[in-house]
Amino acid sequence: MTAGGTLTRADLAEALHKEVGLSRADSAKLVEEILRHMCEALHKGENVKISGFGSFVLRDKGERVGRNPKTGVEVPIAPRRVLTFRASQMMRDRIVAAS
Structure with missing residues (x-):
């Protein structure tokens, strides 16, 4: 992991290289393939579930009324699709145990 505390694609590829023994190039390709x-x-509208890690779920948010915080003027917010992540119970337990 980088010094800033963010796990990157390069970090994942390096971990594959060290722990599995793939070449650096093959490790990077594998990470890119998984993410692709x-x-x-x-993109097809399917949810992605990784057992023991969590789920990436697409949600459709309806149109709603928002407010400009500076002026207080109400403005409509268009409907949109958002991506949410829900950690698995196993991941949540690991995070709690690590803190």
Whole structure:
């Protein structure tokens, strides 16, 4: 993991290289393939569930009225699709145990 505390694609590829023994190039390709498959599934409207990790779920949010915080003027917010992540119970337990 980088010094800033963010896990990157390069970090994942490096971990594959060290722990599985794939070449650095093959590790990077594998990480990219996994992410590509996840993006394609989400683009098709499918949810992505990784057992023991969590689920990426697409939600449709309806149109609603928002308010400009500076002026207080109400403005309509268009309907949109959002991506949410819900950690699995196993992941939540690991996070609590690590803190």
